[in-house]
Amino acid sequence: MRIGSVALPGCAFLAPMSGVTDIAMRRVAQRFGASLVFTEMVAAEAYAKGDAENRLKAEGRGVDPHVVQIAGCDAQSMARAARIAADSGAAILDINMGCPAKKVINGYSGSHLMRDLPLALDLIRATVRAVDIPVTLKMRLGWDEASINAAELGRLAEAEGIAMLTVHGRTRSQFYNGKADWRAIRAVKEAVSIPVVANGDCASLADAARMMDVSGADAVMIGRAAIGQPWLVGMIAERLATGVVGAEPSPAEKSEAAQEHYDGVLRLFGREQGMRHARKHLAAYAERSGSPAAGALRARLVTADDPETVRSILSELFDFPLRAEAA
CATH class of the missing domain: 3.20.20.70 (Aldolase class I)
Incomplete structure (x- = not known):
């Protein structure tokens, strides 16, 4: 095209x-x-x-x-x-x-x-x-x-x-x-x-x-x-x-993408404004994740006031399929 x-x-x-x-x-x-x-x-x-x-x-x-x-x-x-x-x-x-x-x-x-x-x-x-x-x-x-x-x-x-x-x-x-x-x-x-x-x-x-x-x-x-x-x-x-349905990104790839997005927003807007802007995205990542703990993790994501905390929660958000497989 x-x-x-x-x-x-x-x-x-x-x-x-x-x-x-x-x-x-x-x-x-x-x-x-x-x-x-x-x-x-x-x-x-x-x-x-x-x-x-x-x-x-x-x-x-x-x-x-x-x-x-x-x-x-x-x-x-x-x-x-x-x-x-x-x-x-x-x-x-x-x-x-x-x-x-x-x-x-x-x-x-x-x-x-x-x-x-x-x-x-x-x-x-x-x-x-x-x-x-x-x-x-x-x-x-x-x-x-x-x-x-x-x-x-x-x-x-x-x-x-x-x-x-x-x-x-x-x-x-x-x-x-x-x-x-x-x-x-x-x-x-x-x-x-x-x-x-x-x-x-x-x-x-x-x-x-x-x-x-x-x-x-x-x-x-x-x-x-x-x-x-x-x-x-x-x-x-x-x-x-x-015509082929490809595989979804792995949980690790999704986590990496969400963190890449979050870090990019902070660089674009600066820490304080960036954290406010990112909340809608963080909430959506949680809602789309399929995690059994999505509700609780969403609440933590949108109220966290430290970028390292947000990154840690994002890793936890997409980790549940791997934990389920290991079990």
Whole structure:
């Protein structure tokens, strides 16, 4: 699969998730075989002005290819942000027109733009013209059931030079409720000649295969299901590429990955802020671990105030299968 000039090793992607897909998580997911990983959403105007928080979100060291997702409602800010990201090493730019959060749409960004296609196209045009790297677009099916316009936006975006489309199979009005409509994504695939990625409710290898079949998409994007198990994206990539269900990482590999993620967060944010940021990830690792002691270990992880204690608990968290085998 290719996105413009960028060749990819597979067709399973880690979704951009606000407050979640920090650089440490992206590195771990890619190391386990994720075909492509995206930054969390970067606010274009703040990023262009040098805002430290958004610069951290756009960090890409150790990730190749590096994809930065930007969001905004001003064409000049989008263009400036795109140039800064490209100059900082981004290989691909992604435009967010899918975020349903009120604070985003109230700023006329994210999925609000599906209600204003002229503005959406102005932003796309400015971003594409600002850089020499591929620009992609992430969107929803539409604003609500009465205004399903993803295929229309997809055709218009392709004409402006967008190199790939990702479609979350819900409307903005649904937020994350109900079931993603994978079949509705097929209308976008049939409307364009560029690659289309299906997103929404892909939680397993079986989901991914069915999602590809039902949607006709060229790739799948995994979001919430990868939190606490970033290796899942690589397992899905292998299943889609070979038809073979590969082995899960060993308990030792999972423990190492969780600790690598934790240490990366501390390096990125510093000890105090990093420990706060890491709590959502630590809780998810515990919940996904399958350990009989997951509840108690989760409580200890999210309240620990010393990194060495957290590392010790993470080792204990993933050690239970080995102890069971030894018994």
